[in-house]
Amino acid sequence: MDRQPDIANPKLSELLNCRLAHTPLGPIEYVEFGEGPAVVVIHGAMGGYDQSVILAQTIGAAGYRYIAISRPGYLGTPMKSGRTPEQQGDLIAALLDELGIDRAGVMAVSGGGPSAIEFALRHSSKCAGLILVSTHADNAEVPIPASFKIMKLLARLSWFARRFRKKAERDLRAVAGRSIQDKDILQRTVNDAETWPLFSTMLLSTFNQMGKRIAGTENDIKISRTASYPLEELTVPVLVVHGTADRLVPFDKNAGTYEARVPNVEILAVEGGEHVSIFTHRNIVRPKVEEFIRKYFAA
Numbered sequence: 001m002d003r004q005p006d007i008a009n010p011k012l013s014e015l016l017n018c019r020l021a022h023t024p025l026g027p028i029e030y031v032e033f034g035e036g037p038a039v040v041v042i043h044g045a046m047g048g049y050d051q052s053v054i055l056a057q058t059i060g061a062a063g064y065r066y067i068a069i070s071r072p073g074y075l076g077t078p079m080k081s082g083r084t085p086e087q088q089g090d091l092i093a094a095l096l097d098e099l100g101i102d103r104a105g106v107m108a109v110s111g112g113g114p115s116a117i118e119f120a121l122r123h124s125s126k127c128a129g130l131i132l133v134s135t136h137a138d139n140a141e142v143p144i145p146a147s148f149k150i151m152k153l154l155a156r157l158s159w160f161a162r163r164f165r166k167k168a169e170r171d172l173r174a175v176a177g178r179s180i181q182d183k184d185i186l187q188r189t190v191n192d193a194e195t196w197p198l199f200s201t202m203l204l205s206t207f208n209q210m211g212k213r214i215a216g217t218e219n220d221i222k223i224s225r226t227a228s229y230p231l232e233e234l235t236v237p238v239l240v241v242h243g244t245a246d247r248l249v250p251f252d253k254n255a256g257t258y259e260a261r262v263p264n265v266e267i268l269a270v271e272g273g274e275h276v277s278i279f280t281h282r283n284i285v286r287p288k289v290e291e292f293i294r295k296y297f298a299a
Contacts, residue, residue: 032099037065038099041067042112044108058282072216085114089119092106103127105297108135111223117130129238132240152217152218156211161211168207179275231257234262237295237296242267242269242270245274
């Protein structure tokens with residue numbers, strides 16, 4: 001299927017034209033591109049609207065209006081706009097009201113899951129459905145890497161981010177190898193002329209305004225260790241995309257919980273996929289996501 005330019009390659013001017021919506025619940029930074037039914041796109045840890053855009057580019061369908069946000073504590077959205085998943089879900093609803101959008105689908109990855117789930121629980125009439133990629137279904141038990149504790153102290157220093165970005169640029173394959181343990185899958189991803197630019201851009205984006213991504217990431221870590229949801233009360237259709245080899249958000253604990261507790265759920269188990277399976281197994285993930293989007297988000 002041919003993909004329209006609005007989703008495959010938004011103009012640079014569109015991406016740079018991020019806006020700040022002043023909602024009754026606080027400011028929220030966002031970028032929008034494309035035309036059609038609305039889809040809110042929500043990044044994970046160390047993210048921002050730029051990574052939300054990449055999520056849409058990687059697995060989104062053409063013919064939709066994508067609203068790529070920065071959650072509280074990331075880039076231009078202040079933490080005061082919503083620390084808890086409930087507050088962040090309400091903030092998304094407030095943004096839709098500000099934009100005059102009655103209903104939208106939601107696509108979230110990793111740490112963006114809690115706010116997406118709470119939006120669907122608290123504002124079901126506004127939510128056409130959820131796509132949850134590598135997200136926790138309950139509180140997490142994976143330990144925080146010691147490297148993050150060191151990085152968060154240095155990330156606010158601009159020279160540190162510049163230095164490590166240059167180092168990453170010299171060997172992006174090695175950087176990617178931290179997320180992709182399987183060497184054959186890593187090589188296949190590096191050789192993919194469409195997917196590698198998206199993945200490598202995502203990897204490098206972390207170093208842009210790095211200090212403005214730390215507060216949100218720390219908050220996400222806290223949320224991941226305390227969040228719990230009444231998943232049985234989700235009334236919207238849900239697609240769960242999860243790699244069976246995900247070490248950060250284990251498949252059995254999380255995909256299994258969604259399958260057991262969410263009434264209207266589809267599970268796409270990406271065999272051998274890790275936390276970044278939307279890139280490594282894009283040829284499997286994207287068609288399923290597009291099918292789900294066209295089935296539920298167009299209504």
